[in-house]
Amino acid sequence: MKIKNLLLIILAVLFVSSTVFASGDKENGKKIYEKKCIWCHGKNGDGKGPAGSGAFLNPPPRDFTSGMYKFKTTPFDEILPNDEDIFKMIADGMPDSSMPAWKDILKEKDMWDLVEYIKTFAGLTGKPAKQIDFAKQVKTSKEGIERGKKLFLDRCAECHGEEGRGDATKKLKDDWDARTWPRNLTKSWSFRVNNNPKEIFARITAGIPGTLMPSFADPASKKKMTDEERWDVANYAASLADASKTIKEGSTVVKAKRILGNLPEKADDPKWQEAEPTNFYLVAQIIGKERFFTPSNNSIMARAFYNDKEIAILLEWDDRTKSIPGDEKAAEILLEGEVYNDAVAAQFPVTIPEEMEKPYFGMGDAARPVNMWSWKSEKKDAPQAVGLLNAMGFEKVEQRDANKAGLTAAGVYNKGTWRVVMKRSLKTGEKDKDIQFEEGKFIPIAFSVWDGTNSEKGSKHTMTTWYWIFLKPEAGAYVYAMPVVVALLVFGGCVLLARSSQRKE
Amino acid sequence: MKTFLKVVAFSVVVILFYAFYASYGIPQIKPEAPPQEEKLDLGSMTMYQFIALGDKIFNGKGTCTLCHNPVGGRAPVLDSVASIALEHMKDARYKGKAKTAEEYIRESMLEPSAFVVAGFGVKGTNDTESPMPNVATGAIGLNEAEIDAVIAYLQKKAGTEVTVKIPVGAPAKEEKAEAATAIAKTPDELVAKLGCGACHKIAGQVGALGPDLTKVGAVRKEDYLRRSVLDPDADIAKQCPTGPCAAGMMPKDYKDKMTAGELEMLVKFMVNSK
């Protein structure tokens, strides 16, 4: 009897408190909003906070006054999102955007209060009437993925690209006239929510309001798909995730492998698969000269081979647009401005630092120059170009002749991915100008990437800080002999110890 | 004896442990070297550093940019001097002996009048005499290594091949520098030390950028002269040999370069120059 009463009381308390939570405390929400959120979303929730106004953020912060929420689990014809949808955005944040996860510093109740306050900006009240039905979830299967692939090529590839790298063939902008980039489905870590099939299904079903991602459940749409079809596509999209593109925490070394014979010349040579890739985040150049805030690329992958004479580095990055200045097709998908070349550059110090002291990562400094290898995509009437320069800081740049230094570079664009091979002999004649590669030494390396369709040119580009490239030597006899010597010595020591101990007895 | 050895061995092991931990157990951070005090270490310099040094001298100690700048127009801009040197050497008015661009630039620094770019000569000499001082003397007093660094910098700037070699060994004119900082005993010494002659005609030197000071005592009072040394822009003379005098031309840091006694000596000397 007593236990029953207790349970009842607990239940009652839970019930009451949950309703309190659900209704939320707007005043508290407002207080938190004005401390933490106004900086991007603005005091009035219009997305025009200090960081929101002007082209500082890509994607721009959400405008709450429109009541339009991009990532929701209610159907396309239901304007209201679920509270949980908003809550989830606050708690978990949105990867690859400037929205952080707040759950580590805000209490759960505070976040619910925020949800309640945020809803007041649009003046929408009540609960959504309809819900997406997740009940008929189709488990992922080989056949299902095949079916999904077919549907994907038909319905989605126009924007998301044939292989899902978001390489759209048309111009895309959202309701606020901002350039939008379709999700690159191979980079699982860059999904705004996550790449769980269920979430993808929700996007396909409800669309992403405000953007050109439509609802495929809308009966009025020519591209309508059935529930089952949408699950198939979602499963297929989830399966596109490319594990080799995951950026491993703490992996900072481009692993150059020694091979016999010739190095692969072409970017699409299958031999490259034998080299272990390393991925790096690309971030916008916001450090010097004209700064850049709206990048479209976010990571680059590097592989390397070397033999006794040369080194070849394969740089691979997903770029949604092949930017060819002068080309009509390229101009078509441009939102504004001008099409420039796509380009990539690898930066090295001119001399390998003996200690930790390196050149300044932003193009070197007066005492320690850098050596920069670059490659530029073709123009309508010009072929791809290889560049070589030495720099002692942003301002002091010396253009050099890449041919003379024996530097070559060639790139191939394929379905949303650039692959560029850069090759040079390990040593050159000009010791105080060119990096001289050495085995077994950690050599600093950094990358820069330009997306010409995203108005990236000059100092506007994405980049990395210093990482390493390591030419791993074959293990010599020393490596095998030394452990044996140590083992023998230790063994001898043990025996001696035992002897002396016994003798004492 | 055995105890003794044991104790010694124990202590040595403890010491070694500490030494080992301090050397390998913690990160070894190399403290920053003391800030440079204009000291040249040519031995370990790369060409880049050498050029960077030239840059620093050109813009700093050498006081070159005082005149060689695009704004003031008091002397030619030297961005491409290394590439057009050959043209100058072919010029009929050229009086020097240089055969290469490098030699030409060095010559121009040591004997500025060997070639005067048209329009930049001392007024009235028809561009045969340069107002520029010999950079190896006076207040500028560059040593050979420093001159070489400036040449390297200029060659680099013009985009031509850098032909200068980094000199080996210590800079030659170490003592000179010391003499310059010593307290001057006579007005002549002081004028030489401060390099007044680079611009002014004074104490036997024949600068031709600033006003002639050989008879200044006749027209200016003591207070005026003292103020002019300490704060050059307080009063601006109307007429300089190269045209109207401009504010900001004379460096303002002479007050930091001399002692009170020296200042008084210099002022008295000028007052007496009638």
Place this chain on the structure above:
Amino acid sequence: MRFLTKAIVSIFIVLAFILSYPILTPASKSSLAFAEEVKKDASASSVKEEKAKDKPAYPPAPKLKETDYPKIKGFNGRIVIWLAAQLHLWFAAFVLAVPIFVLIIEGIGMATHDERYDKMAYEFIKISITAYSITAVFGGLLAISLMVFYPDFMKYMTGIFGSSMLAYAFLFFAESASLYIYYYGWNWLNCGFKKWVHLTIGLVLNAVGTTLMFLANAWVTFMMSPGGVDAQGVFQGNSWAAVHNFLWNPINLHRTIANIAYGGSVVGAYAAYRFLSAQTKEEKAHYDWMGYTANFIAIAALLPLPFAGYWLTAEIYAYSQQMGITLMGGVFAWLFIIQAVLIGALFLSANYYLWCGMGRSEGAVRYNKYIKYIAFVIIACFLVWFTPHTLVMTQTELKALGGPYHKYLGPLGIMPAKNTAVNIMILFTFLSFLLYRRANKIATVSWAKYGNIAQIAIFTGAIINIVFLGVYYGYYTNTALKVGSSVPQVASTLFVIILCMIIDVFMFKGAKDVAPLKWGNVPDRSQYALFLLAVSFTWLMGLMGYIRSGIRQHWHVYTIMRDNSPDAYTPTIGYAAQIVSIAVIIFMAIVIFIFWLNQISSKKH
């Protein structure tokens, strides 16, 4: 005969000092002529000062060039001076410390009429007298090498400290005289009123010795926090201002306390060695007792040492924030991790020695079970104490933590946590000592039970207070007050130590022994704890010498006289550790030599 040679050596060195004095002092050039010269030459560096005609008659600090530093092939000036200074310092510390507790021991011996004390005191002073001449030898060596390698610097320093150097020379005479009288008069002045005379001489000896150290400290601290000079290094003529510079007093206190602890540890090591090589039971008992007493003195001085260190650090910050940050946050941050390891080693070995010492009494068994808890607390505090603020991490670890800061260990890297740890460590070391004290005794007073309760209450209260202060000030208050927590923490620690000691003394007055104390009945292992103590202490002093000198960076005299020698750079900690280790080995070799001399001389008798 030995007395003669020593006296001659000492006198020679003092003479060298005095003779070199006029050579080195510019003021000796007939002060009138000199003043004239200064008036003519001295660069009144800025014109604004031109009107100030009555400039003091001293030159500004010279601006040196690399060529101003003489080079001698095969010698690195800095290393020579480093070694000479360090060795001089060690011996000086030893020589100054020993008379302090010789005097104390002699006093105890006189009060208790226990002859062992008198015998031990005499043995110590005998050791110190050999060390005294070696100190002088290294002092002379240091002075000479400074003159050789840094002549301009020495010239400048003697210009300012001429008078105090003269005083130093005279005091050195006085010190020698009183030491010899004290030593050679030991047997003669050994009864009744004569003993009082002897004690008074001992007091004079200590007073003179301490003054000597204070004077030398003034020179050293002048280099760190110059006083009595203007920004150009022109001496204003007030010698007292130069001596009494900003860091003088903190260093004086720190060094005095450290010297006592250090002297104790070296004597402890000596006793340990004699114990290990003793042949008879009596000998073993004597040296065990001697080691115990020396260790006791060392630990008693060690406990307040961290507090003196904090004061010094606080004053360094107050003097110059830049110097402070160089010390604590910059390149040297890691040095304090090594220091923490060393001090931890000191505490551990001291405690271990106490625990082992409980084997001397049969009553101690009942306390054995508590030792593991004490050890646990001390180790835990120790781990907190050496947790660095900046962690050494691989890339993978760095990203796993999401930054170079560890959420839970990071706060252990800052001051309040360290203060808390060290206070608790001190309290538990004290607890070890309390247990040791009562191991062989059973209190007979009626209120013993309440006494125990009171002690436990005081301990618990203080620990709660210390932890609360540490946590509260560490994390819940603004940072300006952070260092502020250390004072109440220290106060509670001292409070516990004093109060518990008083209670204990009264409680065990007339207590009965469980069994007779068996001096000499300790394992050999415990003696190695004494060696560890001595070696760690020596090494630690060397390391602290490096940092005290290192925080001046490239200045001979901080912000006034620049070091432009090729050795002006600050060496890395590893390099310093190697030099210090070499110096320690040299020091040990000489100490062993002294002990050996002592042994053969006593054998003769």
Place this chain on the structure above:
Amino acid sequence: MKISRLLLAVILIGIFYGFFKIFFGVVLKQPIPSSLLTMYMFFVVVGILLVLSFTEEGARELMSPIKNLLENPEKKMMRMVVFVIVSVLAGYITYNQIKPSFEAPLELRTIHPAPPSNFSAFNKTYNLLTLENPFRKYAKEDPEKFKTLVYEGGEVYFKNCFYCHGDKLDGQGHYAQGFNPLPANFMDVGTIAQLQESYLFWRIATGGPGLPKEAAPWISSMPVWQNFITEEEIWKVILFLYDYTGYVPRSWEKH
């Protein structure tokens, strides 16, 4: 059953090791860096050995299994096996140490290096010892104005700094992961809470390239802010940083 002291020591060491590994690594999700763990374990081992050996019997008991293994003629076989295992282990460790590996070298930098006593920015020279935030006084004199200044500082922050230092000032901004070293986490008690405002001013105005060598200026991504924002804006953003985090700038005045 009474377990032997040696075994006890091994078990205790294992327990402590497990505690450090599991409690910090798994429960708190903040693993202890291996360099520190090594030192922790070293002293834990020392401590355990000290406790187990401070009595004569204890020490004997602790050593007896080893002594037995070394001396007992009957255990010859066992002895050899142990010796072989130990030497193979030593050889293996050596191999791991010297084989070429892609593990990047450790880069150590002082996070808060000693500042210079003077520095130049905005064509002026600042003396760090006396430099103070000119707006700080309004906190008392004119709280309304102070609030506005803090808000303006926030604007500066969110237009310039938050890409790296994060919306939450925790060093986890949008671009943070792309940088090495990671941007400073202002919420951590070890950063701005330990510093004076003048120090922050120096770091902001001169950025990465203004750092001394021990702080590895070549990899710091901190821009030279004097090129982008004004002196006043820097002081305001400093106000904002302290206001938002709730820390108080360190000062050396005696309170």
